[in-house]
Amino acid sequence: xxxxxxxxxxxxxxxxxxxxxxxxxxxxxxxxxxxxxxxxxxxxxxxxxxxxxxxxxxxxxxxxxxxxxxxxxxxxxxxxxxxxxxxxxxxxxxxxxxxxxxxxxxxxxxxxxxxxxxxxxxxxxxxxxxxxxxxxxxxxxxxxxxxxxxxxxxxxxxxxxxxxxxxxxxxxxxxxxxxxxxxxxxxxxxxxxxxxxxxxxxxxxxxxxxxxxxxxxxxxxxxxxxxxxxxxxxxxxxxxxxxxxxxxxxxxxxxxxxxxxxxxxxxxxxxxxxxxxxxxxxxxxxxxxxxxxxxxxxxxxxxxxxxxxxxxxxxxxxxxxxxxxxxxxxxxxxxxxxxxxxxx
Ligand code: SAM
Ligand code: SF4
Numbered sequence: 001x002x003x004x005x006x007x008x009x010x011x012x013x014x015x016x017x018x019x020x021x022x023x024x025x026x027x028x029x030x031x032x033x034x035x036x037x038x039x040x041x042x043x044x045x046x047x048x049x050x051x052x053x054x055x056x057x058x059x060x061x062x063x064x065x066x067x068x069x070x071x072x073x074x075x076x077x078x079x080x081x082x083x084x085x086x087x088x089x090x091x092x093x094x095x096x097x098x099x100x101x102x103x104x105x106x107x108x109x110x111x112x113x114x115x116x117x118x119x120x121x122x123x124x125x126x127x128x129x130x131x132x133x134x135x136x137x138x139x140x141x142x143x144x145x146x147x148x149x150x151x152x153x154x155x156x157x158x159x160x161x162x163x164x165x166x167x168x169x170x171x172x173x174x175x176x177x178x179x180x181x182x183x184x185x186x187x188x189x190x191x192x193x194x195x196x197x198x199x200x201x202x203x204x205x206x207x208x209x210x211x212x213x214x215x216x217x218x219x220x221x222x223x224x225x226x227x228x229x230x231x232x233x234x235x236x237x238x239x240x241x242x243x244x245x246x247x248x249x250x251x252x253x254x255x256x257x258x259x260x261x262x263x264x265x266x267x268x269x270x271x272x273x274x275x276x277x278x279x280x281x282x283x284x285x286x287x288x289x290x291x292x293x294x295x296x297x298x299x300x301x302x303x304x305x306x307x308x309x310x311x312x313x314x315x316x317x318x319x320x321x322x323x324x325x326x327x328x329x330x331x332x333x334x335x336x337x338x339x340x341x342x343x344x
Contacts, residue, residue: 117159287322
């Protein structure tokens with residue numbers, strides 16, 4: 001069938017359906033490309049960030065998010081860079097929370113490195129943020145410093161405690177890195193599950209120039225999973241959080257472990273998301289370069305018609321999937337932009 005015809009037939013005012021019949025209901029917004037850490041797999045130590053004048057203002061970000069919500073987005077995740085280092089970020093979150101109160105938005109959430117959480121957790125909870133993802137690749141303070149270059153584990157721990165004390169459900173995300181945390185993962189699972197937190201493991205993706213060789217870091221989760229089986233009983237479960245993770249329940253701990261495997265498994269069939277950068281560029285796929293500029297139609301008029309048609313046009317080009325490969329011969333990233341641009 002003609003994909004675009006399918007798009008026309010099924011699209012309604014309040015839903016965005018891509019050429020492959022996938023309903024787009026999830027928007028991730030990178031509110032800044034800046035960060036107070038320099039994780040080795042994510043950034044190089046000396047990053048050049050966008051000039052501040054290129055950033056959308058908080059009001060523009062609000063307008064864009066609101067346009068997506070009006071077009072059927074039900075779940076919104078703020079990410080970055082580090083979302084909580086964007087100046088006045090709580091103002092944006094406070095504005096966006098009106099969509100939670102009206103019922104238009106089902107969930108407003110964040111992916112954060114946790115460094116600023118102790119400061120903001122209570123306010124986030126008061127604004128209706130019910131769960132957050134905190135990235136944590138190790139529980140060892142020295143290793144944490146090494147992998148984040150600038151991070152301080154004790155602050156992140158305080159942040160996690162503050163979030164949990166405020167009643168926010170915390171899920172941990174750990175990037176699986178060969179020779180770095182592979183042996184520690186069972187301990188991290190026990191630690192997280194002992195505190196009622198799920199842990200999701202992520203394969204490194206070849207995005208952006210970094211200072212290291214990615215082939216040295218890459219650890220296929222299929223291998224890690226086999227290792228975990230030596231220590232735990234893993235039961236596949238149909239649990240879904242709306243993302244690409246596949247979950248198992250661990251009999252010994254009663255907790256859940258998620259696996260995000262872009263490199264070894266194609267999770268694109270059920271992709272329900274698009275990603276917006278802090279300059280108003282919409283990426284329809286994490287693993288492809290194609291993008292649509294929404295800043296121009298946003299700024300071109302006060303009404304949302306131009307913006308709305310630019311969004312429809314972009315969703316109409318959402319590709320079927322990505323095809324990441326780690327280019328071993330040239331050590332080039334498969335996608336040239338850094339993860340901090342689109343926020344993962
Ligand atoms: N700064 C926040 C944080 O670290 O949670 C939000 C942005 S960060 C880019 C989002 C997630 O992407 C983090 O869990 C991080 O570990 C992950 N990430 C960054 N670069 C990655 C890469 N090259 N491959 C896989 N995951 C990556
Ligand atoms: Fe910053 Fe997150 Fe990237 Fe680490 S993974 S450098 S915390 S954006």
